[in-house]
Amino acid sequence: MNTENTFRLDGKDIPFKKGDTIMDAALRAGEYIPHLCHNPEFKPHGSCRLCVVDVNGRHQASCTLPAEAGMEVDNSSDAIRQRRELLLQMLFVEGNHTCPACEKSGACQLQAVAYYIGMLSPHLTHFFPKRSIDASHPDIVFYHNRCILCGLCVRASEQVDRKSVFAISGRGIDSKLVFNSPDGKLGGSELEFTDKAVEVCPVGAIMPKHLGYETPVGQRLYDTKPISVVGDVAAHSKPEKPFISDKSHE
Amino acid sequence: MPNIEEFIGDIFSEIGEAPDLLLQYLHAIQHEYSHVPEEAIQLLSERLKTPPMKINAVIDFYSFLHRTARGEYDIRFSDNITDRMLGNQLLFKSLCKKLGVEPDVPRADGKVTVSLTSCTGICDQGPAMLVNGLVVSKLTEKRIHKMVGRIEAGIPVANWPKSLFVVKDNIRRKDKLLNDDIIKGSAIGALAATGGEVMLERLENSGLRGRGGAGFGSGLKWRLCRETEADKHYVVCNADEGEPGTFKDRVLLNSYADELFEGMTVAAGIVGAKKGLLYLRREYLYMREALEKTLQERREAKLLGKKILGHKGFNFDIEIHMGAGAYICGEESALIESLEGKRGIPRDRPPFPVTCGYKNKPTALNNVETFVAAAKIAVFGADWYHSVGTSQSSGTKLLSISGDCERPGIYEYPFGVTIRQILVDCGASDTQAVQVSGAAGSTIPPQEFYRKIAFEDVSSGGSFMIFNQQRDLLKMVLNFARFFTHESCGFCTPCRVGGRLLNDLVEKVMVGYATRYDLKEMERIGQVMKKTAHCGLGSTAPNPILDTLAKFPGIYATRLHNTSHTPAFDMTKALDVSRLLTGREDEGAYVERTDEY
Numbered sequence: 001m002n003t004e005n006t007f008r009l010d011g012k013d014i015p016f017k018k019g020d021t022i023m024d025a026a027l028r029a030g031e032y033i034p035h036l037c038h039n040p041e042f043k044p045h046g047s048c049r050l051c052v053v054d055v056n057g058r059h060q061a062s063c064t065l066p067a068e069a070g071m072e073v074d075n076s077s078d079a080i081r082q083r084r085e086l087l088l089q090m091l092f093v094e095g096n097h098t099c100p101a102c103e104k105s106g107a108c109q110l111q112a113v114a115y116y117i118g119m120l121s122p123h124l125t126h127f128f129p130k131r132s133i134d135a136s137h138p139d140i141v142f143y144h145n146r147c148i149l150c151g152l153c154v155r156a157s158e159q160v161d162r163k164s165v166f167a168i169s170g171r172g173i174d175s176k177l178v179f180n181s182p183d184g185k186l187g188g189s190e191l192e193f194t195d196k197a198v199e200v201c202p203v204g205a206i207m208p209k210h211l212g213y214e215t216p217v218g219q220r221l222y223d224t225k226p227i228s229v230v231g232d233v234a235a236h237s238k239p240e241k242p243f244i245s246d247k248s249h250e
Numbered sequence: 251m252p253n254i255e256e257f258i259g260d261i262f263s264e265i266g267e268a269p270d271l272l273l274q275y276l277h278a279i280q281h282e283y284s285h286v287p288e289e290a291i292q293l294l295s296e297r298l299k300t301p302p303m304k305i306n307a308v309i310d311f312y313s314f315l316h317r318t319a320r321g322e323y324d325i326r327f328s329d330n331i332t333d334r335m336l337g338n339q340l341l342f343k344s345l346c347k348k349l350g351v352e353p354d355v356p357r358a359d360g361k362v363t364v365s366l367t368s369c370t371g372i373c374d375q376g377p378a379m380l381v382n383g384l385v386v387s388k389l390t391e392k393r394i395h396k397m398v399g400r401i402e403a404g405i406p407v408a409n410w411p412k413s414l415f416v417v418k419d420n421i422r423r424k425d426k427l428l429n430d431d432i433i434k435g436s437a438i439g440a441l442a443a444t445g446g447e448v449m450l451e452r453l454e455n456s457g458l459r460g461r462g463g464a465g466f467g468s469g470l471k472w473r474l475c476r477e478t479e480a481d482k483h484y485v486v487c488n489a490d491e492g493e494p495g496t497f498k499d500r501v502l503l504n505s506y507a508d509e510l511f512e513g514m515t516v517a518a519g520i521v522g523a524k525k526g527l528l529y530l531r532r533e534y535l536y537m538r539e540a541l542e543k544t545l546q547e548r549r550e551a552k553l554l555g556k557k558i559l560g561h562k563g564f565n566f567d568i569e570i571h572m573g574a575g576a577y578i579c580g581e582e583s584a585l586i587e588s589l590e591g592k593r594g595i596p597r598d599r600p601p602f603p604v605t606c607g608y609k610n611k612p613t614a615l616n617n618v619e620t621f622v623a624a625a626k627i628a629v630f631g632a633d634w635y636h637s638v639g640t641s642q643s644s645g646t647k648l649l650s651i652s653g654d655c656e657r658p659g660i661y662e663y664p665f666g667v668t669i670r671q672i673l674v675d676c677g678a679s680d681t682q683a684v685q686v687s688g689a690a691g692s693t694i695p696p697q698e699f700y701r702k703i704a705f706e707d708v709s710s711g712g713s714f715m716i717f718n719q720q721r722d723l724l725k726m727v728l729n730f731a732r733f734f735t736h737e738s739c740g741f742c743t744p745c746r747v748g749g750r751l752l753n754d755l756v757e758k759v760m761v762g763y764a765t766r767y768d769l770k771e772m773e774r775i776g777q778v779m780k781k782t783a784h785c786g787l788g789s790t791a792p793n794p795i796l797d798t799l800a801k802f803p804g805i806y807a808t809r810l811h812n813t814s815h816t817p818a819f820d821m822t823k824a825l826d827v828s829r830l831l832t833g834r835e836d837e838g839a840y841v842e843r844t845d846e847y
């Protein structure tokens with residue numbers, strides 16, 4: 001292999017093209033680097049920090065780091081696994097993730113990455129924040145409890161749907177997702193069920209109405225194979241039948 | 251109060267109409283109306299073609315912007331640990347009580363709101379507060395008492411005695427930078443005489459490194475900026491000075507503004523910038539008028555504007571942009587986002603601002619002190635500068651000294667000075683610890699007082715806070731943990747969540763519920779923040795905890811619960827109500843306590 005445009009990821013040579021990040025090249029080569037806020041269709045965000053790897057001894061987010069020839073990238077040491085476990089636990093305790101009562105369970109990327117990493121419990125002290133549910137939209141329910149602030153819906157709505165329905169507001173631990181509508185409720189926004197923004201949410205924050213429990217437990221996205229094989233939620237979540245809002249539901 | 255539509259119209263005609271000026275409009279509106287009224291948001295939304303959602307998201311990011319009115323008198327007590335050591339808590343409570351207000355809640359008559367705020371940079375003459383943007387220093391119970399009288403009588407702040415608003419420079423030790431004066435315009439003249447390339451070499455040879463903390467070579471930075479081809483280049487001065495305990499830029503802005511603007515102009519000449527921006531922290535609003543006046547005088551003296559000093563093609567001017575209360579906006583890429591009117595979320599780096607900064611153009615962004623030093627090096631030469639200092643840290647450093655010492659204030663030292671020497675000079679005795687470089691810096695115990703202030707030893711952005719043996723150092727740790735939780739931008743997981751977890755764990759230690767296990771957790775969370783945070787805020791936020799765990803284990807050990815694990819959930823507290831209802835007084839009856847583990 002031409003070493004001029006390869007780097008090494010856990011001892012394997014990974015080819016890359018000009019402009020690739022470590023993540024881009026790894027995904028193309030079929031190598032899994034755990035991530036939540038990344039989706040190859042959008043500009044990288046670098047906010048969840050799960051994809052931080054050790055590159056020549058330095059800690060770097062693989063979704064934003066441009067690949068360079070000869071880099072030695074460690075994606076699998078025990079130290080890295082432990083770091084990722086703690087980051088996942090942070091995300092779990094920050095919101096209210098009651099998986100057994102969540103419809104997304106089994107098809108949720110947060111949960112699937114946690115299984116992959118071997119996270120057995122949230123371990124940390126739960127924040128139990130008071131967060132609301134917005135059911136004002138005819139076709140969509142929004143659960144603030146489950147939002148991990150990955151910004152994917154923000155990017156999808158801006159870059160693909162050209163609507164800018166979502167934004168992250170506030171600061172620090174009070175950061176939250178907000179909607180572009182006169183009363184701040186999702187119902188008054190331009191969001192439609194077929195929007196890209198609805199497809200990309202890695203967790204159960206943006207959920208369809210009227211489609212409850214379509215896929216039985218046991219047959220859900222990550223029920224039989226791990227996320228390292230299955231890939232992202234967004235890659236699978238194109239709605240089979242475009243759902244057109246039927247006003248009679250209201 | 252003026253009609254909002256007219257007011258906004260006036261700001262637009264004064265400073266121009268562009269979406270990246272959003273934060274400047276919001277600042278002006280907040281200042282006039284003590285909040286940004288809904289009507290203003292709608293008007294801005296229409297004129298800037300930006301949805302109200304995005305404007306609200308900006309307002310909700312900055313501590314000094316509000317969507318509900320704070321009232322005629324908007325009061326914020328500086329809450330740095332140094333203010334606490336000087337008794338700000340009692341004064342804060344006293345003022346709240348006398349005015350009959352709860353913290354952060356406007357009084358029913360809409361007259362006044364009292365809050366705490368992050369360090370305002372008046373640590374050498376605290377406790378300090380801001381009243382409608384003006385600094386009141388050296389607060390005492392007497393001052394508070396009189397203040398209440400004036401507020402109740404409705405006397406406008408403009409008519410309060412001028413003596414209340416005195417902020418002294420308190421320069422205690424001068425060295426090269428503060429001593430050797432340059433004549434106005436002489437640095438620009440030197441640049442014109444040598445040309446950009448020679449001047450760059452002079453700066454490189456001087457060994458000047460950034461004074462904002464990171465210590466990047468300033469000459470190299472300007473060279474990279476100059477060599478990046480683009481239709482526009484910018485020069486930006488970072489006057490955000492948000493690091494707790496730092497106030498040296500305050501003094502430079504107050505008394506060395508000409509030298510600062512001169513340095514920015516030299517930078518502009520070298521990198522080819524036509525426009526410069528001074529990002530001034532909101533806490534320093536009180537200096538804005540004087541700074542604008544200095545800029546105007548420089549324009550009149552042909553030191554700014556078109557054809558500077560008569561040189562055809564040398565056009566450069568400087569605008570002041572206000573911050574709005576966010577420590578993260580001191581981080582260079584967050585600062586640039588803020589200059590563009592957005593929330594201060596740090597960008598991905600690379601690319602660095604030097605090639606892709608303000609409006610995605612090459613930007614030479616430096617600290618106030620760096621520009622002042624550059625102006626003087628331009629006149630006096632490289633040798634003048636690097637004749638003092640150490641081999642890797644040439645020249646001098648301004649230190650902002652506060653805390654337990656007889657003579658707090660500004661001390662300029664050649665790099666290489668020992669911490670012990672500084673302590674002697676400022677009259678500190680019985681010192682338990684020094685916090686160098688602010689909340690994000692390092693905690694230095696007495697056995698390390700032989701160490702030197704230098705990039706290669708104890709690096710410092712300028713903050714130097716002293717704690718004597720009587721102080722409870724854990725209070726410092728808690729104050730900093732709160733600071734970081736409050737100031738985290740919230741973008742990345744480790745800092746947003748980890749910072750809050752650390753804060754809660756320090757509180758648990760404080761109230762005596764923590765165990766050895768919790769200390770290990772703090773260490774573990776801190777290490778993950780250091781290794782995975784997106785920017786310097788999150789990666790340095792655990793420093794005071796990790797440093798004190800290693801060097802001052804006693805402040806934790808004496809408070810530990812004598813078990814291997816205690817849950818954060820407090821059963822006794824949770825049963826408070828039931829006990830009250832049933833009239834029981836047997837706290838802890840639900841558990842058999844053993845103190846064996």
Ligand SMILES: Cc1cc2nc3c(=O)[nH]c(=O)nc-3n(C[C@H](O)[C@H](O)[C@H](O)COP(=O)(O)O)c2cc1C
Binds near residue numbers: 462488616617
């Ligand atoms: C959280 C954070 C806050 C910072 N605050 C400041 C500040 O208030 N002033 C400053 O000059 N640099 C600050 N910096 C450093 C800047 O990012 C940048 O390195 C500096 O302004 C560059 O100028 P210099 O090379 O002259 O030091 C901060 C960095 C971080 C990570």
Ligand code: SF4
Binds near residue numbers: 147149154206
């Ligand atoms: S709603 Fe979903 S996609 Fe949007 S930020 Fe939250 S977790 Fe990410």
Ligand code: SF4
Binds near residue numbers: 578742743786
């Ligand atoms: S570390 Fe992350 S959350 Fe903290 S200030 Fe930086 S970007 Fe924001």
